[in-house]
Amino acid sequence: MMSRDPGRQFNLMLVGLAGLNFVSHVIEHPLIIFAIALPCMGWRVLYEYQRAALPKTPLKFLLVSLTLVAVFVIHGTLLVLSPQPPC
Numbered sequence: 001m002m003s004r005d006p007g008r009q010f011n012l013m014l015v016g017l018a019g020l021n022f023v024s025h026v027i028e029h030p031l032i033i034f035a036i037a038l039p040c041m042g043w044r045v046l047y048e049y050q051r052a053a054l055p056k057t058p059l060k061f062l063l064v065s066l067t068l069v070a071v072f073v074i075h076g077t078l079l080v081l082s083p084q085p086p087c
Helices: 009-025 031-048 055-077
Strands: none
Touching: 009 031, 031 055
């Protein structure tokens, strides 16, 4: 039976995959997106190695709000930039 906690290796692999995804989109997005994402991924890696605690709810709310505002200011929308037809 699988445990409910996926474990450190799985979580670190997800962070690594997110990092690879960011690298492939570096030319498509403004640097502020990466300036927000990279510290978040670093914080998660530190958490996995028990070097930092995850932020409390008020700080999470503030960070998510600031990120949404930054995306809206840059792109003018929170929706998809250019709709793609289905394949």
